[in-house]
Amino acid sequence: MLYREVGQFKTSYAADQAIFPIAQDRWFVIGVLLFAFLVVPFFITPYMANAILLPFLVFGLAALGLNILTGYCGQLSLGTAAFMGVGAYSSFKLMVLFPELNLVIVFLLAGLITAAVGMVFGLPSLRIKGFYLAVATLAAQFFLVWLFYKWDWLRDYSLTGQITVPPSDFLGVPMTGSRADPAAKYLLALAMVTVLALGAKNLVRGRFGRSWMAIRDMDVAAELMGIRPLAAKLSAFGVSSFYVGVAGAMMFTLWLGAAEGGDSFGIQTSFLVLFMIIIGGLGTVLGSFLGAAFLVLMPIVLKNTMVDMLGMTTVFAKHLEYVVMGVLIIGFLILEPHGLARLWQIAKEKLRLWPFPY
Amino acid sequence: MLFFVETVISGLLAGVMYSLVALGFVLIFKASGVFNFAQGVMALFAGLTLAGFLSGTVPFTHQINPALAMPPWLAILATVGVMILLAILIERLVLRHLINQEPIILFMMTLGLAYVLEGAGDLLWGSDVKVLDLGLPSGASDWLLDNYGLYVDKLEVVAAVVAAVLVAVLAIFFQRTRIGRALRAVADDHQAALSVGISLNTIWAIVWAAAGIVALVAGIMWGAKSGIQFSLSLIALKALPVLILGGFDSVPGAIVGGLIIGVGEKVAEVYLGPFVGGAIENWFAYMLALAFLLVRPEGLFGEKIIRRV
Numbered sequence: 001m002l003y004r005e006v007g008q009f010k011t012s013y014a015a016d017q018a019i020f021p022i023a024q025d026r027w028f029v030i031g032v033l034l035f036a037f038l039v040v041p042f043f044i045t046p047y048m049a050n051a052i053l054l055p056f057l058v059f060g061l062a063a064l065g066l067n068i069l070t071g072y073c074g075q076l077s078l079g080t081a082a083f084m085g086v087g088a089y090s091s092f093k094l095m096v097l098f099p100e101l102n103l104v105i106v107f108l109l110a111g112l113i114t115a116a117v118g119m120v121f122g123l124p125s126l127r128i129k130g131f132y133l134a135v136a137t138l139a140a141q142f143f144l145v146w147l148f149y150k151w152d153w154l155r156d157y158s159l160t161g162q163i164t165v166p167p168s169d170f171l172g173v174p175m176t177g178s179r180a181d182p183a184a185k186y187l188l189a190l191a192m193v194t195v196l197a198l199g200a201k202n203l204v205r206g207r208f209g210r211s212w213m214a215i216r217d218m219d220v221a222a223e224l225m226g227i228r229p230l231a232a233k234l235s236a237f238g239v240s241s242f243y244v245g246v247a248g249a250m251m252f253t254l255w256l257g258a259a260e261g262g263d264s265f266g267i268q269t270s271f272l273v274l275f276m277i278i279i280g281g282l283g284t285v286l287g288s289f290l291g292a293a294f295l296v297l298m299p300i301v302l303k304n305t306m307v308d309m310l311g312m313t314t315v316f317a318k319h320l321e322y323v324v325m326g327v328l329i330i331g332f333l334i335l336e337p338h339g340l341a342r343l344w345q346i347a348k349e350k351l352r353l354w355p356f357p358y
Numbered sequence: 359m360l361f362f363v364e365t366v367i368s369g370l371l372a373g374v375m376y377s378l379v380a381l382g383f384v385l386i387f388k389a390s391g392v393f394n395f396a397q398g399v400m401a402l403f404a405g406l407t408l409a410g411f412l413s414g415t416v417p418f419t420h421q422i423n424p425a426l427a428m429p430p431w432l433a434i435l436a437t438v439g440v441m442i443l444l445a446i447l448i449e450r451l452v453l454r455h456l457i458n459q460e461p462i463i464l465f466m467m468t469l470g471l472a473y474v475l476e477g478a479g480d481l482l483w484g485s486d487v488k489v490l491d492l493g494l495p496s497g498a499s500d501w502l503l504d505n506y507g508l509y510v511d512k513l514e515v516v517a518a519v520v521a522a523v524l525v526a527v528l529a530i531f532f533q534r535t536r537i538g539r540a541l542r543a544v545a546d547d548h549q550a551a552l553s554v555g556i557s558l559n560t561i562w563a564i565v566w567a568a569a570g571i572v573a574l575v576a577g578i579m580w581g582a583k584s585g586i587q588f589s590l591s592l593i594a595l596k597a598l599p600v601l602i603l604g605g606f607d608s609v610p611g612a613i614v615g616g617l618i619i620g621v622g623e624k625v626a627e628v629y630l631g632p633f634v635g636g637a638i639e640n641w642f643a644y645m646l647a648l649a650f651l652l653v654r655p656e657g658l659f660g661e662k663i664i665r666r667v
Contacts, residue, residue, distance in 0.1 A: 132655060146638065323477035330452055
């Protein structure tokens with residue numbers, strides 16, 4: 001009853017092209033954002049920020065980046081974590097070299113550096129396709145992680161092999177380290193993610209997004225229609241790596257505060273992000289965030305129910321968690337290969353008709 | 359010079375070990391187009407099961423009951439049985455419901471499968487490192503060491519022989535038997551195979567069972583070399599460059615690719631490693647494979663991908 005678009009007439013091209021053409025959707029999204037910006041910071045706890053909200057924002061952004069490459073442009077990549085690492089290490093290096101630099105500028109520069117690295121590793125995609133490319137991106141994964149360990153300059157010659165975030169302020173508010181307020185970190189991350197997600201949404205419906213989707217659907221046909229594969233694929237690699245790099249920089253500075261090569265940016269993380277976009281839905285912006293929320297929350301919920309409620313030992317629960325995780329992934333693929341975003345869409349369609357069956 | 363020969367030989371033998379894992383990948387990719395990431399974990403699972411049967415471990419409890427310990431031949435047979443059962447289960451519960459899905463979905467399915475098998479293996483048999491003692495020869499070969507001063511591990515020679523036998527058996531199986539012909543038909547064209555009366559479900563179960571048995575062989579060889587532990591599942595990552603170098607759908611490719619990667623890796627480690635700070639074995643194989651791919655995008659022996667509008 002509430003979800004009807006009757007009577008909403010579009011009188012201009014701008015209204016017709018709006019991201020949320022239905023008023024209820026628009027108000028819903030505005031409501032969620034207002035809640036996230038104005039209400040959540042008042043009752044945020046350090047545990048909530050570090051275990052749920054920051055991981056969700058970071059992985060949501062990383063999943064969005066991978067979704068641009070894999071979901072929109074059809075280039076399967078298994079090197080996401082390494083590119084997050086590039087973002088993290090370049091943000092660390094920038095903060096050490098230029099302590100006065102504004103944190104947002106650090107994030108954006110780290111993203112740009114990652115984009116450059118991503119485009120270099122994207123070059124083979126012009127010649128190598130499909131799973132051959134997926135395995136080739138593993139070269140980036142292993143090579144970059146190796147570089148994080150071997151190139152001392154990157155870690156500022158720290159002996160532990162770790163990088164630790166230097167203290168830094170944003171508009172006079174401490175943002176990093178132990179003196180930072182979780183609400184401040186959360187708000188900065190949320191603002192970055194909101195702006196970047198809006199940018200991505202606009203990018204994928206515009207000229208770039210269309211050329212990516214054409215390449216994904218059939219690259220030979222796209223080429224014949226006048227889309228340059230070089231420009232389309234490399235821009236997808238660049239934009240995707242930019243997002244992943246910013247996510248990595250935020251992961252290091254705001255969430256973890258310290259990071260170490262293969263531990264933080266190993267292949268397991270790459271797979272995790274890949275699971276997020278599959279479960280969330282390939283080729284949707286919303287799906288990236290739904291998938292991230294699902295996979296950030298699931299281990300916490302599983303651990304709580306199995307260890308705290310059912311009284312299993314931690315080791316047993318850990319092993320069982322693997323099985324449950326695997327079963328969930330397979331189950332999702334069988335029941336809804338288009339992911340949570342598709343479920344959301346179905347729910348909306350049903351809601352439109354409700355309470356009438358047709 | 360002698361050192362160089364030794365490096366090359368140990369590289370070749372290490373390459374054979376990679377090929378053993380790569381073979382399982384190729385089998386499944388050839389017959390069903392599934393890029394089976396779980397192959398490494400299957401090797402781990404098979405190894406764990408075998409070690410469990412050998413020592414008489416009671417599943418789920420991790421207690422050892424010596425009365426249940428099996429002699430090696432029986433344990434191997436029982437493990438083969440488990441792998442066949444596993445293949446049937448995978449086909450029934452998973453593959454059957456994923457017919458006609460995109461390759462990336464099937465690939466993700468195998469990632470999920472890897473998680474399930476990893477967890478299940480640990481739940482069933484415990485996650486501690488297990489020694490696999492089947493009485494395979496190991497240590498340096500005295501004859502070569504005495505006469506030529508070459509250090510060659512006997513176990514790796516055994517692995518090479520086993521790999522050769524395995525390839526021969528697989529070649530005969532694919533080329534000469536009824537089932538082998540059916541497998542090749544399915545690999546060529548699912549629909550055409552269905553229309554001449556080949557049951558896809560049976561074929562898939564057979565292929566996954568074959569891959570499971572190859573995984574068992576790989577598990578035995580790697581387990582005898584370095585014990586059965588979690589890191590065994592990571593050999594899948596070692597086999598991937600071999601695969602793309604040789605081509606996803608070529609059995610000879612898996613062997614030749616393995617040899618090239620093995621030699622390249624060892625030689626690079628010895629002669630290039632010291633200049634860049636060592637520990638390059640994690641990525642060198644991938645870079646080598648990438649270099650080959652830039653010249654031949656479908657690997658050395660892979661089937662050419664023809665693209666039409």
